[in-house]
Amino acid sequence: xxxxxxxxxxxxxxxxxxxxxxxxxxxxxxxxxxxxxxxxxxxxxxxxxxxxxxxxxxxxxxxxxxxxxxxxxxxxxxxxxxxxxxxxxxxxxxxxxxxxxxxxxxxxxxxxxxxxxxxxxxxxxxxxxxxxxxxxxxxxxxxxxxxxxxxxxxxxxxxxxxxxxxxxxxxxxxxxxxxxxxxxxxxxxxxxxxxxxxxxxxxxxxxxxxxxxxxxxxxxxxxxxxxxxxxxxxxxxxxxxxxxxxxxxxxxxxxxxxxxxxxxxxxxxxxxxxxxxxxxxxxxxxxxxxxxxxxxxxxxxxxxxxxxxxxxxxxxxxxxxxxxxxxxxxxxxxxxxxxxxxxxxxxxxxxxxxxxxxxxxxxxxxxxxxxxxxxxxxxxxxxxxxxxxxxxxxxxxxxxxxxxxxxxxxxxxxxxxxxxxxxxxxxxx
Numbered sequence: 001x002x003x004x005x006x007x008x009x010x011x012x013x014x015x016x017x018x019x020x021x022x023x024x025x026x027x028x029x030x031x032x033x034x035x036x037x038x039x040x041x042x043x044x045x046x047x048x049x050x051x052x053x054x055x056x057x058x059x060x061x062x063x064x065x066x067x068x069x070x071x072x073x074x075x076x077x078x079x080x081x082x083x084x085x086x087x088x089x090x091x092x093x094x095x096x097x098x099x100x101x102x103x104x105x106x107x108x109x110x111x112x113x114x115x116x117x118x119x120x121x122x123x124x125x126x127x128x129x130x131x132x133x134x135x136x137x138x139x140x141x142x143x144x145x146x147x148x149x150x151x152x153x154x155x156x157x158x159x160x161x162x163x164x165x166x167x168x169x170x171x172x173x174x175x176x177x178x179x180x181x182x183x184x185x186x187x188x189x190x191x192x193x194x195x196x197x198x199x200x201x202x203x204x205x206x207x208x209x210x211x212x213x214x215x216x217x218x219x220x221x222x223x224x225x226x227x228x229x230x231x232x233x234x235x236x237x238x239x240x241x242x243x244x245x246x247x248x249x250x251x252x253x254x255x256x257x258x259x260x261x262x263x264x265x266x267x268x269x270x271x272x273x274x275x276x277x278x279x280x281x282x283x284x285x286x287x288x289x290x291x292x293x294x295x296x297x298x299x300x301x302x303x304x305x306x307x308x309x310x311x312x313x314x315x316x317x318x319x320x321x322x323x324x325x326x327x328x329x330x331x332x333x334x335x336x337x338x339x340x341x342x343x344x345x346x347x348x349x350x351x352x353x354x355x356x357x358x359x360x361x362x363x364x365x366x367x368x369x370x371x372x373x374x375x376x377x378x379x380x381x382x383x384x385x386x387x388x389x390x391x392x393x394x395x396x397x398x399x400x401x402x403x404x405x406x407x408x409x410x411x412x413x414x415x416x417x418x419x420x421x422x423x424x425x426x427x428x429x
């Protein structure tokens with residue numbers, strides 16, 4: 001076994017899908033259609049407004065005391081969650097009402113962020129097109145991560161709407177419908193849920209997706225089964241990222257005895273994340289990934305002064321996200337150098353490090369290009385050219401990892417199945 005990676009496959013999908021992902025507006029329209037077709041079982045209501053005044057729309061199916069809450073679109077660059085929210089409601093309506101069960105689907109938690117990503121939803125569904133329209137907010141602008149009570153920052157209205165909904169429904173299960181751009185599927189839990197990992201793995205296999213058996217998003221977490229991870233106590237997990245799961249809306253449901261399952265599915269699969277064998281040369285591979293990330297971050301920091309002031313005003317969330325990611329990268333690099341370089345690591349873990357080393361500069365350079373779009377002059381032209389080179393180099397690096405497109409229907413069907421499997425373990429028979 002060598003570190004050359006699997007046989008290279010095309011990074012773009014082999015065909016253009018006819019439907020793509022729905023916009024938030026299409027998802028809301030679909031919810032209203034379901035309510036009209038099933039007036040005895042469905043209702044649609046607004047449960048809050050976003051920072052920009054967009055409605056947060058909830059579709060409820062049945063109204064039993066044992067509530068399941070599904071949260072679509074928590075991250076705006078992960079459009080599968082909005083699609084899966086609608087699919088889950090459709091699947092529930094295909095089944096007879098379950099005694100005592102109530103299903104509640106928040107169609108999109110971050111519609112403001114979703115609006116900044118919508119340009120690519122109807123294709124072509126390629127990485128290049130995706131990153132032309134890429135936006136992912138900084139941590140303190142992600143609704144599922146409210147501030148610490150003593151942090152001096154007020155919660156976002158989206159966060160308050162979600163916690164208010166949890167207070168109202170007291171769900172036995174909350175499913176947060178996430179996606180990853182490159183990698184495999186996995187599930188994160190606020191507490192163990194015996195039996196879910198097996199059903200999740202079957203659904204992953206049915207979808208033809210690799211199971212991420214050593215997820216970068218769950219470094220240091222307990223893993224009761226491959227692809228399943230349990231959130232740590234305060235202070236556990238990676239110290240490089242400033243997220244605190246114990247303060248999240250995932251953990252908030254626990255005050256009522258509920259469990260949260262964060263369901264992740266990739267847009268582009270990389271099969272090596274499913275390889276749990278020890279990597280034969282992890283030290284060299286991690287060091288190479290660190291060099292790639294460090295060099296590109298240094299270049300990107302040097303391009304930031306070319307962002308015109310008016311772009312930062314008009315597209316403040318993009319600029320704040322760029323700055324956040326560039327601040328986090330040195331912490332990641334230090335963690336890799338001090339904790340990973342000498343440790344025995346799996347092929348899966350090394351692969352996820354290589355993904356991060358390509359993906360983070362790709363995200364930053366792509367958002368930077370959006371901010372530089374209408375800037376003139378030789379310096380701005382040079383900055384755009386350099387950012388485009390970083391985008392191309394990062395996509396090529398991901399290409400070498402053997403990425404392959406996962407059809408939208410496979411992504412969506414898996415998430416709906418996984419949510420139903422989790423509910424089966426918690427709802428009354």
